[in-house]
Amino acid sequence: MIFSEITQVLTEQFGIDSFSVVNQKANQPIVQIQANQLFELCQFLANDERLFFDYLACVTGIDNGPAANTMEVIYHLTSIPYEHNLAIKVTVERPADGTPPKVPSVSSIWRTADWHERETYDLVGIFFENHPDLRRILLPNDWHGHPLRKDYQAQEFYHGIKVIY
Template sequence: MTFLEITDSLTAEFGDAIQANTQNLQPYLIVPADRLVAICQFLRDDKRLFFDLLACITGIDNGLQVNTMEVVYNLTSIPYEHNLMLKVFVPRDTGSSQLPSVPSVVSIWRTADWHEREAFDLVGIRFEGHPDLRRILLPTDWVGHPLRTDYQEEEQYHGIKTK
């Protein structure tokens, strides 16, 4: 199935909630955070699509000037041999001390458990509804999220120089 056929299937089901970007070498779909779970459920369960593998989730901090973060989902249908990239954009500055958040897709693809924890740990994106959202790579008492553009590394960690 081609990217345009996949896009047409999603547009027929979800209307204008789906935005296609075909300008890049790898085209992708932009989906709103509040429709993410329903769209992912459809992508997995629809017999024509059957995206049975969540290959990767990547969190990206677009910086203070752009003031957005994005979560990128790379999906694969193993039996049909087609791939799809989804992107969800969220405001970087939530206006409070809370982290930017998107819904968890762990209920759809179990492998999202570790991917979401990694994005939370390194970029500071909260995945609402995640069953065990805690750091996965850094110690539990680590301060900050090292892949954020404004991250300031501490001089020491438990008496060990970090710089």
């Protein structure tokens, strides 16, 4: 199935205003959706027999910086039997109160999302609602901050060990 056919199926299911095409010429074409649509759309992509996106290859978290005041989560999907690819992009604002931005977890749809979402939470600081075990995966539990955020301030020492060179 080519990208225009995938977007046609999505338009029929969710309506014309439910997503926007970001890049259709990439190896993995990209559609952008709102965070509150993510779970339902992903469930449809995984379960619809015409699409059958059975493999979540990667979840990428991006911090666009304090000036843009947004962060992004990008999901890289593949249908192994149908050999088509799709990326889904969700942009969220940074809450003014300093709490992490929230995106629904898709770990109940694709089991691989469990660790991908934990890594994104750990390094970028995006909270995945309804994740079964959202905790740090690469850094120690008592680490301060999220190192891939643009406003991250590295701590000078961690348990007496110099961190900054």
